[in-house]
């Protein structure tokens with residue numbers, strides 16, 4: 001990396017990603033052994049046990065903890081909004097950022113409910129990306145700078161990072177990323193987002209298909225896919241996921257657009273998202289296909305389709321519940337309970 005992280009280049013990002021640390025398998029094994037000794041039939045806490053073991057393997061502790069969770073919401077504006085792909089106008093992005101700052105959004109309440117710090121990272125909202133039906137969304141410098149900016153969301157002392165986004169039209173950007181990364185038809189990857197229907201939905205499908213076709217020559221390189229079809233906030237999500245990996249901070253990803261951004265890293269290295277879980281299954285219909293493509297099972301399915309890290313923040317409560325059982329339960333020996 002250069003001294004100033006805002007100067008990172010794609011070459012430096014590739015270098016970082018090629019040296020990602022792995023999980024601590026010793027800690028995972030100790031955590032698994034402990035799960036087997038706790039006062040419950042083996043496996044009776046189901047997915048919670050798996051979550052505790054996964055968390056242990058990234059924190060490198062058999063008794064992993066969440067004392068300082070952060071919910072990071074990256075906000076950016078999209079030139080492609082000009083194509084009429086969202087049910088809402090672009091100014092909603094900056095208005096919702098103000099709402100986050102005043103505590104009025106869903107994610108504010110979810111952070112309060114789960115004792116998480118909310119940080120909103122506003123990315124030059126007055127400067128949207130280029131409309132990617134006309135030109136690449138970003139230059140390499142802009143894209144790499146946005147990735148580097150996202151990396152700054154991971155600070156010393158954080159022990160869990162929830163990641164999400166705010167950006168009108170970014171479900172179109174997410175769909176275009178997914179289509180470019182995983183193929184198929186544009187229609188497979190497009191959903192209603194904030195609620196586009198009928199002719200507007202058909203237009204969204206057309207926009208995604210035409211954009212991926214326009215930039216076809218660049219689509220073999222995941223970082224170029226991000227540069228051509230992503231957004232500033234989606235690039236920042238890539239950076240946050242990279243920085244969390246380097247710091248071994250477990251990550252909870254939010255819904256469709258966030259998962260699509262993170263999938264850029266999956267395409268570069270199928271193990272690049274091993275430190276991430278997907279917090280929830282979005283009601284955006286393509287989310288399930290995307291999760292199949294990256295081999296992830298969402299933690300909960302509440303029919304949410306909001307974004308702004310709301311699903312990740314809900315899932316944080318589940319992860320905290322898993323760790324509470326893992327750390328606080330008595331073993332059979334401690335409690336004097338007979339084994340099977």
Ligand SMILES: Cc1cc2ncn([C@H]3O[C@H](COP(=O)(O)O)[C@@H](O)[C@H]3O)c2cc1C
Nearest residue numbers: 086165166167168169170171193194307308
């Ligand atoms: C009031 C409001 C609050 C939101 N919070 C998140 N989103 C979500 O909707 C946007 C994506 O949908 P599309 O691609 O259709 O524009 C993103 O900003 C996402 O975070 C919101 C959308 C609205 C309208």
Ligand SMILES: O=C(O)c1cccnc1
Nearest residue numbers: 193255256282305306307
């Ligand atoms: O799944 C998401 O993240 C999502 C879905 C619809 C609108 N905004 C976000």
